Amino acid sequence: MRSRIVDALLDHLRTHGQPPESVEAFCRAHGWSEDDFRAHFASLSEAEALYWDNFLRWVVEAVEGGAEWEEFNARQRLLSLLFAFIEAVQDEKALVRARLNSALHPLLRPDYLAPFEARFRAFATRLAERGVVTQEIASRGPLNQFYPGAFALHLHSVLAFHLRDDSAENQRTDAFIEKSTNLLFEILREQAFDAAFDLARFLLVPAAGPSEARSGQQAPAAP
Amino acid sequence: MSQDSIASSRLARSAAIASAGAKVGLNYLKHYGRRALTRETAASSEEKLHAENAADVYRTFSELKGGPLKVAQMLSIDQNLLPRAYTQHFAQAQYSAPPLSYPLVVRTFRKEFGREPLELFDTFGREAVAGASIGQVHRASRGGREFAVKVQYPGVADSLRNDLRLVKPIALRMLGLRERDVAGYFAEVEERLLEETNYTLELERSQQLSTACRGVENVSFPEYHPELCRPRILTMDWIDGEPLDRFADGSAGQEERDRLGQALWDFYDFQVHRLHLFHADPHPGNFLVRDGRLWVLDFGCTKALPEDVYRRQFRLLDPAVADDPARLEAALIDLHLLLPDDPPESRAELLRVCGESIALLARPFRTERFDFGQEGFLAAIFALGEANHRNEQLRRMRGARGTPDSVYVNRAYFGLYSLLSRLRARVRVQLPEWLRSAA
Structure with a gap:
């Protein structure tokens, strides 16, 4: 029943590009009672989440189970994952376009992608640890916690590029994965990451001094 | 990645090229400054200038890799298109795509075979x-x-095409060549590059x-x-051998x-004169020596000559043509x-220059056994190219x-002569059969 529910939901998503209006409507359309559904999932999101989590799990397990995985450095591991991921996307392009690509945006984070994200972060954390061991990535103490986020952003950029890529055999996607991964590792290894972090902190953390001065100037103008 | 950011990386490339253009300008200033200050002879100062410019341009092109470096190589194929300093610098340019990661x-x-290398x-x-090119x-x-x-x-043909389109006009302007005059030449070289x-x-x-x-000894x-x-x-097959x-x-x-x-x-003789199809990249890296035999690798760059083109080109080897001004x-x-509308004095100068070039380049064919190790043969070819380059009258001729x-015929023979000179080999030479009977 569990897999029948997920399959039916995916069919709906493939056809309509968005989930059914409610669990009730969904169940009615398939001749199930809502209790049947609730026995397996608390919500439609939870059912969809299972699919995306499995989607990534298969990709990760496939690459981590590869004969040469243990010998790969972090860069090779990330490249393998991205190539395998794009290969998996191939079969479900419409679904990925509708439900994964737009939702991977860091500001959206819908519920149905939470397990997917958690699984990717776990992978990215292992990847960063590997990179520190192989000295491909500088260890920056507490800042290391930002690495998985950087890898997640990169994954999203690869996916976004791929969905627009109309080159023969998606050769441009392959080149993009290759070049952007090289750049990412250059950034994580070199000073650039530190400089970027320094700039980001400067821009994001409100500076007390000038804003006080400004409000001071505004004071006389306000009656 | 958005179209915008792709465009901006193109812009960055143009900027890098423009900066080489600026450096070339600077070198010209130095050139005139040096002449004024040190009373250096114009010729030697000009040589230094070309060498400095070539180094700057080359550095920029090689930083850019990809297409720009290919353009540099394209320009270096014809020894007469650019001053020698450029050709020498650019000839080093072994174009190399960025390395592919193992994944x-x-x-x-997986895409091509559906299987992994170890399967x-x-x-x-x-x-x-x-690296292959x-x-x-x-x-x-x-x-x-x-x-x-x-x-x-992946996608190397597309990016090559894009890079060439982007870089060609800038390179032409920077090097003072007219698009119109070299369009056919560029098209030919571009076609060969894309074939690779x-x-x-x-x-x-x-x-093939x-x-x-197989019968060549x-x-x-x-x-x-x-x-x-x-x-x-x-x-x-993997071949172990000495380059x-x-x-x-x-x-x-x-x-x-x-x-x-x-x-x-x-x-080469067999390919050019019998097959009219030849290996057009006589780069030393494409040949190995093992057990006293020559191993030929890499047929990425080949050129087929239509029969009539072949005849027109190699008729010049016929002494009866080369030595008779009217037939020449x-x-x-x-x-x-x-060209039909060349004024008489340019025509005379061109005839003289061509006659001289042909006499020199066909010299091996005029003997039964030619010693490529002899002092000065290759130097004479270079000197002639250089003299033609400085020839004001020739420069003014357009069109x-x-x-x-002919581009790749010249390239093949120039490469062949260079390799043989480097080998200091003595070689038995015969005119192509159809010219033997004619002679």
């Missing part, structure tokens, strides 16, 4: 052993046999030429393996040099080296001259 190699295998081979080197070479083995596997960078990205054609040509040339070819070849993967340039610079005796030189000469003039008009088909 990308695996990905390419096809017993061993497969994760690191490339060499548009990909890289991995060493592999299966059942005790060793293979060289060439893997192509076609491994299916390369496999076909490799098999290595079969046809002391020349060998690796075997190609079509079942292990795909549009972006090319597999041939020809290292062999030439080594301690080999005269007899061995002569034997290999003869093999090289016969190989007719032959040069045929080759579009002389698209010559036939684009």
